[in-house]
Amino acid sequence: MTKTDMLIVGGDGDLALRKLYPSLYYLELNDCMPEGTRIIGSARTAQSQEEFLAKVEKWLKENVKKGLYDEEKWQRLASRLTFAQGDATNPESLKAIEETYLDSDAALVVYLAIPPMIFGKVCSALDACGLAKETTRLVVEKPLGDSEESFVAINAELARVFSEEQLFRIDHYLGKETVQNLLALRFANDIFEPLWNANHIDHIQITVSEEVGVGNRWDFYNQTGATRDMVQNHLLQVLCLTCMEPPAKLDADSVRTEKLKVLKSLKVIGAKDVHHNTVRGQYTAGEKNGETMPGYLEEESDKYEIDPNSQTETFVAIKAEIQNWRWSGVPIYLRTGKRLASRHSEITIHFRKKKHNIFEENHENHASNRMVIRLQPDEGIRLRVMSKVAGLDAGIPLESGCLNMFFAEKGEQQKHDAYSRLIFDVLRNDQTLFVSAAEVQAAWQWVDQIFQGWEDTGMRVQNYPAGSLGPNGANVMLARDGNEWHEIDTL
Ligand code: BG6
Numbered sequence: 001m002t003k004t005d006m007l008i009v010g011g012d013g014d015l016a017l018r019k020l021y022p023s024l025y026y027l028e029l030n031d032c033m034p035e036g037t038r039i040i041g042s043a044r045t046a047q048s049q050e051e052f053l054a055k056v057e058k059w060l061k062e063n064v065k066k067g068l069y070d071e072e073k074w075q076r077l078a079s080r081l082t083f084a085q086g087d088a089t090n091p092e093s094l095k096a097i098e099e100t101y102l103d104s105d106a107a108l109v110v111y112l113a114i115p116p117m118i119f120g121k122v123c124s125a126l127d128a129c130g131l132a133k134e135t136t137r138l139v140v141e142k143p144l145g146d147s148e149e150s151f152v153a154i155n156a157e158l159a160r161v162f163s164e165e166q167l168f169r170i171d172h173y174l175g176k177e178t179v180q181n182l183l184a185l186r187f188a189n190d191i192f193e194p195l196w197n198a199n200h201i202d203h204i205q206i207t208v209s210e211e212v213g214v215g216n217r218w219d220f221y222n223q224t225g226a227t228r229d230m231v232q233n234h235l236l237q238v239l240c241l242t243c244m245e246p247p248a249k250l251d252a253d254s255v256r257t258e259k260l261k262v263l264k265s266l267k268v269i270g271a272k273d274v275h276h277n278t279v280r281g282q283y284t285a286g287e288k289n290g291e292t293m294p295g296y297l298e299e300e301s302d303k304y305e306i307d308p309n310s311q312t313e314t315f316v317a318i319k320a321e322i323q324n325w326r327w328s329g330v331p332i333y334l335r336t337g338k339r340l341a342s343r344h345s346e347i348t349i350h351f352r353k354k355k356h357n358i359f360e361e362n363h364e365n366h367a368s369n370r371m372v373i374r375l376q377p378d379e380g381i382r383l384r385v386m387s388k389v390a391g392l393d394a395g396i397p398l399e400s401g402c403l404n405m406f407f408a409e410k411g412e413q414q415k416h417d418a419y420s421r422l423i424f425d426v427l428r429n430d431q432t433l434f435v436s437a438a439e440v441q442a443a444w445q446w447v448d449q450i451f452q453g454w455e456d457t458g459m460r461v462q463n464y465p466a467g468s469l470g471p472n473g474a475n476v477m478l479a480r481d482g483n484e485w486h487e488i489d490t491l
Contacts, residue, residue, distance in 0.1 A: 003036030003106040004427055007097070009088040009122055010113035011041025012052065015141075019172075020113060021056050021077075022064055023419035028077045029070060030415055034427050039077075040101045042084040052083035065413055088114075089121040091128035098131060109426055111139040120157030127161045138162050139426055141170035142233055146224065147451075148444035155437050164437060168426050173234040174433040175418030177407060178379040182241045182347075183250070185373070185381065193246070195351065197326045202352045202368065205486055206238055208336040208375075211343040213283070213466065214296065214314065219304040225312040230336045232447045236263065237435065238375075239332060242347055243322055252431035256439060263442035267321040274453035276480070279462065279473040281315030283339040286466030293339060293466035313461050314338045317474035318450070319481075331481060335474060339466040345375035348486040359398055367400045372486065380406035 008016050027033045041052065057078070061069055084101045086093040102108065108131060112119055119140060126132040138158065145151030158167055173179055186192060195201070208230060214221040221229065240259035247254035269277045284295035296314050297306055315337030322332065351369040359366055370384040382404050389397040408414065425433055453459070462471035469487065478484055 003103060004034065004038075004109055005102050005106040006037065006039045006109040006111060006427070007084075007102070008039065008041045008111045008113055010043065011083070012043040012045065012047070012055065013113055015113040016041060017056070017059050018063075019419050020111065020423070022060060023417055023423050025060050025064060025074065025077050026068075026416040026420040027424055028073045029068060030420075032420075032424055033077075033080075036106070037427060038080050038082065038103070038106070040082045040084050040097070042086050042088060042097055044085070044087050046085050047083060049083050053078050053081060056081065065415075065417075068413070068415060089118060089125050091125045094125050094131060095129040098129065102131075107429075108133065108136045109139065110136060111426075116140070116143060116145070116154050119154060120160075123158055123161040132161045134166075136162070137166050137168055137426060137429065139168040139170060141172075143224065143228070144169065144440055145444065146228055148441055148448050151440055151444050155440070159437070165431070167434075167437070168422075168431060169435045169437075169440065170419075170422055171233050171237050171435050172418045172422065173237055173375075174435070175420070175422040176375055176379075177414060177421075178373065178375045179238060179241060180421075180433070181379070181381075181407065182238075182373065183255075186242075187246055198328060198330045200352055201330055202350045203331040203333065203481070203483060204242065204350065205333045205335070205346075205348045206235055206242070207348075207485070208235060208345040209340040209342055209488075210336070210338050211340065213293065213339045214299060216301065216303065218299050218301045218306060221314075222307065222310055222312045226314055226316045226336050226338070227447055227450065231316060231318065231334060232443050233435075233440075235334045235336060236443045236446075238347060239320070239334065240439075242349075243327060243332070245326070250432065252434070255432050256436045260436065260438050260442060261324075262322055263439055263446065265322045265324045265327075266446050267323050268446070268449050269318065269320070269453060270449050271453040271456040274450060274457055274459055276477070277319040278450060278454075278459075279315075279317040279471060279477055280311075280313035280454065280459065281317075281337060281464050281471035281474070282310075282312065282461040283314050283337075283466045284463045286339070286468060288341070288467035295466065296339075311461055315340070315461075315464060315470050315474075317470070317477060319477060331483070333478060333483075333485070335470070335485065337464075337470050341467055341469055342488050344377065344488045346486070346488070347373040347375070349373070350483070350486075359396060361395060366398055370486070378406060379408065380404065 008020060010016055024039060057074060060074060082101055084097045086097045088094055112122060145154050240262045244258035244262050247258045282296050286293050297308055317335040320332045320334055349371040353368045372382045374380050382402050384400050384402055386398050387401045389399045422433060462473045464471040
């Protein structure tokens with residue numbers, strides 16, 4: 001493998017500190033850092049190399065997963081880390097960074113850990129100073145716009161300088177172990193494929209439930225909301241991997257082509273459908289385990305003024321449908337929200353009931369099969385199956401049981417995070433787990449229509465108390481189809 005220099009623009013910012021240095025540390029911890037990798041954190045604010053290293057070290061000591069701090073591994077990472085003061089929007093400044101810190105023989109990865117509004121300027125500066133070579137890779141992440149139009153504008157600035165093969169768009173959900181396990185589950189096990197369609201699956205649910213509120217991100221969040229923050233990217237990516245056709249190969253082009261087909265087959269939800277197919281919610285004050293929690297409009301914010309009339313959704317539930325041969329008629333319910341009762345993410349596959357039931361007297365207890373794919377916490381898969389109640393009761397009384405497969409021993413800790421896997425892939429130049437421009441655009445197109453529908457109909461948010469399961473409207477939406485949400489730790 002050739003040597004790589006990774007230049008982090010925004011190298012002492014929030015994203016770099018919270019996500020990038022810890023994930024680089026995990027690569028080191030797992031002995032996965034490719035030989036010859038050097039990391040150059042650049043920022044405008046002057047600071048010495050010692051100050052920079054001390055800041056990263058302190059952060060890691062306090063924030064890496066419990067028990068995983070190892071002094072020797074940190075020292076190894078520290079020996080690759082350099083601070084470079086400079087203004088990445090200025091070609092001369094970048095040239096100076098290049099001359100002082102970069103190795104002309106090494107491949108260059110530039111990670112833009114900065115707000116998207118300056119992506120264009122940095123790309124132009126990289127181009128002007130000759131750093132945008134054919135082999136340079138550029139890493140960016142959300143928010144990539146807040147609509148199709150704004151995404152196209154941001155992307156045009158990147159594409160002016162870099163080809164699609166050079167662009168790595170991160171969706172950190174694709175770095176999660178269980179999300180990748182979806183590919184293994186579906187395509188490395190022959191038993192599921194014949195069942196994975198509308199003939200055998202009644203409906204699918206995808207839930208990403210968060211306990212946290214919006215905290216000190218109120219201003220950002222208020223312009224974003226749950227649909228743009230979570231559905232447009234993470235939930236739709238999970239939906240794609242759950243429902244896409246088998247790709248011809250496990251490479252970037254094949255996987256991304258299949259995901260794009262799913263996004264393009266999503267049934268449009270516009271003004272005439274939003275009332276039936278979507279629910280928007282906003283949390284009010286609530287209580288959990290004796291602790292009171294403020295409502296969205298009462299969050300403390302010293303930096304921003306809270307708009308008391310905000311209609312931003314902190315919860316959204318959507319009944320989606322993929323209109324293709326495999327899935328036509330199968331509801332795919334998506335749900336995500338802040339300040340809910342628990343933190344968990346799950347995909348549940350609800351299989352159809354047998355048409356002919358020989359256990360008629362057990363009708364009540366005869367549940368359909370269900371597969372729960374848990375993304376977090378305790379990643380794993382559970383399959384609900386029926387079995388006979390042990391004993392001498394007359395007939396064959398039924399009860400449901402569970403086949404469990406945890407990906408780690410319960411409680412055992414993963415020694416990396418989603419970002420480490422993705423950064424590892426950037427360093428290996430593998431785009432399979434990154435999102436193509438066409439996918440992001442198609443996802444925005446679908447989400448934009450929902451927003452248009454909300455605007456046209458004036459559909460308002462429904463309130464739900466912090467610490468609850470969300471607004472009742474979400475239950476009503478499923479009840480209309482004779483379904484109910486699968487809640488955590490139920491079978
Ligand atoms: C981010 C959102 O993309 O994902 C956050 O901006 C959200 O609002 C986070 O909290 C959730 O990620 P995870 O990995 O904690 O489920």
